[in-house]
Amino acid sequence: MQQMFNKFFLVCVAMFAGTLCLQAQIQTDTVPVAVNAELVNIFNQKNPKKYKIASIKVTGNNYFDEALLISVSNLSVGDEVQIPGGDNFAKAITKLWGQNYFSDVEIFITNLVDKNIDIEIHVTERPRLSKFYFKGVKKGEGEDLTGKSGLVTGRVITSNMKINAIEAIKKYYSEKGYRNVKAKIEEVKDPTFDNSQILNIYVTKGNKVKISQINFVDVTVDQAKLKKEMKGTKEMSRLTLFPASDKGGFAPPKRYTFNQYLADQGLLSLSKTKRVLDPYVRIKFSSAKFNEKKYEEDKEKLLDFYNANGYRDAGINKDTFYFNSKGNMNIDIAMNEGKQ
Numbered sequence: 001m002q003q004m005f006n007k008f009f010l011v012c013v014a015m016f017a018g019t020l021c022l023q024a025q026i027q028t029d030t031v032p033v034a035v036n037a038e039l040v041n042i043f044n045q046k047n048p049k050k051y052k053i054a055s056i057k058v059t060g061n062n063y064f065d066e067a068l069l070i071s072v073s074n075l076s077v078g079d080e081v082q083i084p085g086g087d088n089f090a091k092a093i094t095k096l097w098g099q100n101y102f103s104d105v106e107i108f109i110t111n112l113v114d115k116n117i118d119i120e121i122h123v124t125e126r127p128r129l130s131k132f133y134f135k136g137v138k139k140g141e142g143e144d145l146t147g148k149s150g151l152v153t154g155r156v157i158t159s160n161m162k163i164n165a166i167e168a169i170k171k172y173y174s175e176k177g178y179r180n181v182k183a184k185i186e187e188v189k190d191p192t193f194d195n196s197q198i199l200n201i202y203v204t205k206g207n208k209v210k211i212s213q214i215n216f217v218d219v220t221v222d223q224a225k226l227k228k229e230m231k232g233t234k235e236m237s238r239l240t241l242f243p244a245s246d247k248g249g250f251a252p253p254k255r256y257t258f259n260q261y262l263a264d265q266g267l268l269s270l271s272k273t274k275r276v277l278d279p280y281v282r283i284k285f286s287s288a289k290f291n292e293k294k295y296e297e298d299k300e301k302l303l304d305f306y307n308a309n310g311y312r313d314a315g316i317n318k319d320t321f322y323f324n325s326k327g328n329m330n331i332d333i334a335m336n337e338g339k340q
Contacts, residue, residue, distance in 0.1 A: 177289025212328035215251035232294030248322035249332035313338025
């Protein structure tokens with residue numbers, strides 16, 4: 001106990017309830033025999049007073065330059081601050097906290113002489129990234145993700161860093177046809193480096209999403225021609241006795257029945273034969289994976305096709321994609337053909 005009193009005598013006072021804490025600290029090399037009453041009561045005095053900052057010290061910073069942190073805080077030697085009631089310290093804490101490099105920021109008043117105060121800015125730095133690993137992916141995919149995730153060893157681990165990494169992972173697999181990708185980041189302390197962590201990133205890709213059906217609404221042009229214009233968005237092949245039920249879109253399901261096929265003398269028409277067989281048999285030699293970027297490009301190609309055929313006011317009223325009963329994607333596109 002005697003050694004503790006030989007080092008510090010700390011007096012804490014609250015400045016903002018539950019959010020910001022400013023602490024007054026008196027430091028001496030001997031057993032304190034007197035207490036600076038003004039320092040103890042500096043935040044409890046009834047009438048606000050103005051004080052001048054005589055010195056600023058930063059502690060807890062291992063990687064960041066002291067002068068830089070003081071500059072970010074917007075506090076300077078010679079500044080006048082009003083206590084209580086001033087917001088200089090609150091703003092300084094907010095600015096430093098906003099850098100997203102610290103898990104805690106505190107400001108202490110360490111000395112008071114007349115109207116001059118010495119202050120200490122104490123920061124607790126966030127851990128830095130030492131290593132990261134992708135779990136649940138192939139080796140080649142992990143190498144690709146290393147470059148795309150934006151993760152760089154040695155940098156401070158922030159919430160934005162983790163969010164951006166997860167978004168990059170989802171985008172990477174979305175372009176490969178995976179639409180239900182999940183990623184979770186686990187932070188593990190690295191015992192080989194001070195204040196550092198290892199990130200284990202667990203990735204669950206799920207199944208590739210394939211396009212089962214593309215439906216056009218309010219069109220007079222043959223749908224087969226419209227689908228042909230969509231170079232990067234194609235329907236999947238299928239061979240089944242039990243077609244998937246399609247629910248969730250705005251295009252009402254219209255199955256071309258065998259009776260309609262006979263009434264239309266479909267045996268004489270290749271397109272009608274393909275249409276009646278489509279729910280059960282469809283042979284395609286192109287990829288049916290969904291790529292959102294290519295889909296947006298294909299919508300532009302549809303409008304170019306309409307314009308080239310004299311539909312100058314053609315547009316897309318709305319479109320949506322949803323999943324059928326077998327987990328594959330359906331796309332509904334409502335066109336506004338305008339006048340030819």
